[in-house]
Amino acid sequence: MLKIGHEVVRPGKYHGDSPVTIQVPEELESVPGIPLTSREVDWYAREYPLETMNITERASRDWANAIRDQHVEMREIRKEHDRLNQPLILAARMTSEQEPTAEPTGEDVTESIKNKARELGYIEVGITAYDHRYTYQSKKDWVQFPNAICLAYEQDFEPTQTIPSIDAEIVHSSTYRTEGAAGLELAKHIQSLGYRAQVHSPNDNTGPYIPMFVAAGLGSLGACGYLLTPHVGSRCRIMIITTDANVTHDSPVDYGIHAFCQVCQVCVNRCPGRALMRDKIWWRGIEKNKLYFKRCRPVMARYLGCGICMKVCPIQKYGMATVMEHYAATGQVLGKGTHDLEGYELEGKGYFGPGEMPVFEREFFSAMPHGDTEEFAFDNFRQRAMDNGGVISDDMLEEFRTEVARGLQQSRDNIGMMQEEDYI
Numbered sequence: 001m002l003k004i005g006h007e008v009v010r011p012g013k014y015h016g017d018s019p020v021t022i023q024v025p026e027e028l029e030s031v032p033g034i035p036l037t038s039r040e041v042d043w044y045a046r047e048y049p050l051e052t053m054n055i056t057e058r059a060s061r062d063w064a065n066a067i068r069d070q071h072v073e074m075r076e077i078r079k080e081h082d083r084l085n086q087p088l089i090l091a092a093r094m095t096s097e098q099e100p101t102a103e104p105t106g107e108d109v110t111e112s113i114k115n116k117a118r119e120l121g122y123i124e125v126g127i128t129a130y131d132h133r134y135t136y137q138s139k140k141d142w143v144q145f146p147n148a149i150c151l152a153y154e155q156d157f158e159p160t161q162t163i164p165s166i167d168a169e170i171v172h173s174s175t176y177r178t179e180g181a182a183g184l185e186l187a188k189h190i191q192s193l194g195y196r197a198q199v200h201s202p203n204d205n206t207g208p209y210i211p212m213f214v215a216a217g218l219g220s221l222g223a224c225g226y227l228l229t230p231h232v233g234s235r236c237r238i239m240i241i242t243t244d245a246n247v248t249h250d251s252p253v254d255y256g257i258h259a260f261c262q263v264c265q266v267c268v269n270r271c272p273g274r275a276l277m278r279d280k281i282w283w284r285g286i287e288k289n290k291l292y293f294k295r296c297r298p299v300m301a302r303y304l305g306c307g308i309c310m311k312v313c314p315i316q317k318y319g320m321a322t323v324m325e326h327y328a329a330t331g332q333v334l335g336k337g338t339h340d341l342e343g344y345e346l347e348g349k350g351y352f353g354p355g356e357m358p359v360f361e362r363e364f365f366s367a368m369p370h371g372d373t374e375e376f377a378f379d380n381f382r383q384r385a386m387d388n389g390g391v392i393s394d395d396m397l398e399e400f401r402t403e404v405a406r407g408l409q410q411s412r413d414n415i416g417m418m419q420e421e422d423y424i
C-alpha cells in the first residue's frame with residue numbers, strides 16, 4: 001500500500017450526491033494545477049498570441065471535412081449538427097448585450113450559480129478569473145466580464161466506449177448542443193440575480209479553456225491533452241460563461257494526475273497516429289505532453305473523429321477516485337493491458353487489442369494540407385504556375401482570388417469549432 005500524501009474532497013457526481021474523496025499517493029504529488037512559468041505564459045501571450053486552428057489550420061480542416069463528407073452517415077450527422085447548433089451559437093453571441101433582469105442584492109451569488117448549473121445537468125462547475133492570456137487573437141475584444149464560470153457536461157458512457165463510431169459521433173455533437181442550450185438557461189439565471197452573463201458557446205470558443213478549468217479546481221491536464229475531471233475524466237464537453245457577478249473564485253487542486261499520466265501512458269501507447277508525446281515538455285510556459293496535431297487530424301478525418309485517447313483513459317472509464325485507490329493499493333494502473341480498456345476497432349482496418357497497432361503509409365499523413373486557406377491557396381497557385389512553365393493564366397488568378405476571398409470570409413465568421421479545440 002502506497003503512502004497517501006493528501007486527500008481531495010469533491011462534490012458528488014450528480015447534483016445531490018454525497019461528496020467523493022480522492023486519495024492521492026505521496027509519490028504522485030506535484031503542484032496544484034498545471035506546472036507553469038507565469039512570466040513565460042505572459043511573454044508568449046504578448047509576442048505570439050494564440051489563434052484558433054479554425055483559422056491557422058483551415059486548409060486541413062476543410063480537407064478533413066471533405067473526407068468525412070464522403071462517409072454518408074458522418075455527412076448527415078455534421079449537417080444535422082450544424083443546422084441545430086447554429087441558432088445556439090448565435091443566441092450565445094447575443095448574451096453579452098443583454099441587460100440584467102433584476103437589481104443585485106450585493107450578496108455573493110456563487111452558490112446560487114453553482115446550484116443552478118448542477119440542476120441544469122453540468123457535472124462540474126467552478127469559478128476563476130478569466131485569463132486573457134489564452135484568448136485567440138481574432139477574439140481579443142470579445143470577452144466582456146472578469147469572472148469565468150467553468151462548466152463541464154458529461155458525455156454518455158455507453159456510446160463513448162464504442163469510439164471511434166457513429167454512435168460516439170452522435171453523442172459528441174448532441175452533448176455540445178445540450179450544454180450550449182443549458183448555458184443559455186444559466187445566463188438567464190445570472191441575469192435574474194442582477195448581473196450580466198456572456199455565454200461562450202462550446203462551438204465558438206474564445207480560446208483554449210483548460211488552464212482556466214484547472215485554475216478553478218475542476219481537474220488536471222492529461223497526457224492526452226484533454227481536461228481530466230474527477231468523475232468522468234475526459235468524457236465531458238467544456239464551455240465557459242463570463243460574468244460581472246459577485247462571486248468567489250475557486251483554487252487549483254493537485255489530483256496527482258500530472259505524475260500519474262507518466263506512469264499510465266495508455267493513451268500514448270494506444271494512439272493510432274502516434275500523435276501523443278511520451279515525455280512532457282515546456283510549451284508556451286506550461287509543462288505538458290504536447291499533442292502532435294499533424295499526426296492526429298489525419299486519423300480523426302478518416303476514422304470517425306477518432307477520440308481513442310478519450311476511450312482508453314482509465315480516468316474516463318472508472319473515475320479518478322477508483323483509479324487512485326487501485327494505484328495506491330497495487331501500484332498498478334487500473335485496466336491497463338486489458339481488451340476492455342485498450343481495445344478498439346478502426347472501420348475497414350479491424351480490431352486492435354493491447355499491444356496491437358495499425359500501420360499507415362507515409363501518404364496517410366503527408367496528404368494533409370497545412371496552414372490557413374490563404375496560405376494554401378498561394379501554395380496551390382505557385383505550384384500551378386510552376387507546372388505551367390511560369391506562365392500565370394487568368395483562370396489561375398481567378399481561382400486564387402476566389403480562395404483568398406473565401407479565407408477572409410471564414411476568418412470573419414469563425415464559427416463551428418471542431419473537437420480538436422478541446423485540446424491545448
Ligand code: SF4
Pocket residue numbers: 270271272273274275276291295296297299300305306307308309310
Ligand atoms: S484523437 Fe486519435 S489520433 Fe488524435 S491523439 Fe487521440 S487517439 Fe491519437
Ligand code: SF4
Pocket residue numbers: 222223224225228260261262264265266267268312313314315
Ligand atoms: S490514458 Fe493515462 S496517460 Fe492518458 S490521459 Fe488518461 S490517465 Fe493520463
